[in-house]
Amino acid sequence: MVTLCCFAIWKYFGRRWNYIKYLGLLPRKVKKDSKSDEFLTGFYGDDVFVYIVHMAALMVFNVLVVNVQIVTRFIASSCPVIYWFAAAMTTSSVNHQKSTNRNQGQQTLFQKVVSNEVVQQVMNFKGNNRKTNLIIGYFLLYNVVGITMHCNFLPWT
Numbered sequence: 001m002v003t004l005c006c007f008a009i010w011k012y013f014g015r016r017w018n019y020i021k022y023l024g025l026l027p028r029k030v031k032k033d034s035k036s037d038e039f040l041t042g043f044y045g046d047d048v049f050v051y052i053v054h055m056a057a058l059m060v061f062n063v064l065v066v067n068v069q070i071v072t073r074f075i076a077s078s079c080p081v082i083y084w085f086a087a088a089m090t091t092s093s094v095n096h097q098k099s100t101n102r103n104q105g106q107q108t109l110f111q112k113v114v115s116n117e118v119v120q121q122v123m124n125f126k127g128n129n130r131k132t133n134l135i136i137g138y139f140l141l142y143n144v145v146g147i148t149m150h151c152n153f154l155p156w157t
Contacts, residue, residue, distance in 0.1 A: 008085035
């Protein structure tokens with residue numbers, strides 16, 4: 001979790017350094033990012049800066065004061081940024097809008113589950129890039145080990 005948080009902070013600071021060096025106090029302007037033609041929305045948007053600073057402060061506190069067993073629980077329960085970052089790194093940036101398919105209401109439950117993007121990424125594990133596989137593998141491993149240890153009355157955080 002610490003590695004994922006530090007990577008999220010690094011990516012945001014690297015992409016938005018011109019915004020961060022003024023602490024977001026300059027007037028908002030809708031500008032295109034210099035590295036690509038997409039507008040800065042989603043994880044790299046202006047509104048996420050406050051959450052990034054919050055997560056950075058919590059990470060410093062965690063590293064200096066908190067026990068290792070509490071770090072994951074502390075960050076996962078107080079920072080939505082880590083989930084936004086994982087979603088931004090694992091989903092394709094082509095189209096994040098919902099499709100307006102008329103047959104979507106007539107799909108069976110199995111068809112809805114199979115058409116979910118996360119399920120498709122898990123089923124296509126070998127076809128994903130390495131970064132996506134590491135993030136999905138971390139969350140899957142954390143869930144499986146956590147469920148196993150909890151059911152056996154072992155400590156797990």
